[in-house]
Amino acid sequence: MTDFSKILDKAKELENKMKESQEKIKSIKVEGISGSNSVKVTLNGEGEMIGIFISDDIMKEDKSVIEDLIVAAHNNAKEKLKSKTSEEISKVTGGFGIPGFKWPL
Known part of the structure; x- marks a missing residue:
């Protein structure tokens, strides 16, 4: 019985760590760049675009x-996210992957 209790404790610990990790992931911000910094896109940890920068110089290009x-970008x-x-x-x-687990990115 003790081994089963230890397994449950470890599972609860992992669950708590995963919740903390998910909160940290939500706060991540990444910036993608293209065209020698002429276009920049910022995404949050949930993959939502929260910002875009387009340089004035690039606006002269074709649509x-x-x-x-x-x-x-x-x-x-x-990819960075x-x-x-x-x-x-x-x-x-x-460092071990969780089999069958994929992030929605």
């Missing part, structure tokens, strides 16, 4: 170029 740069930010989220989860799980 399709600007659209491509925005997409590229967003994708860059998304995925990396930071994975780092945070690794801290909790001790």
Whole structure:
């Protein structure tokens, strides 16, 4: 019986750490960049775009170029967010992945 109690205690501990980790992830902000810093996109930890910067110089370009740069900056930010989220989860799980668990990014 004692072993089962220890397992439950560890599971509760992991659950608490995961909750803390999720709160930390929510506070993460990442910036994606494209076009030599001419377009910047900022995402929060939930993957929502919370900011965008487009330099005045780039506004002289064709609309399709600007659209491509925005997409590229967003994708860059998304990759950075995925990396930071994975780092945070690794801290909790001790570097071991949780089978079948995926973040919605």
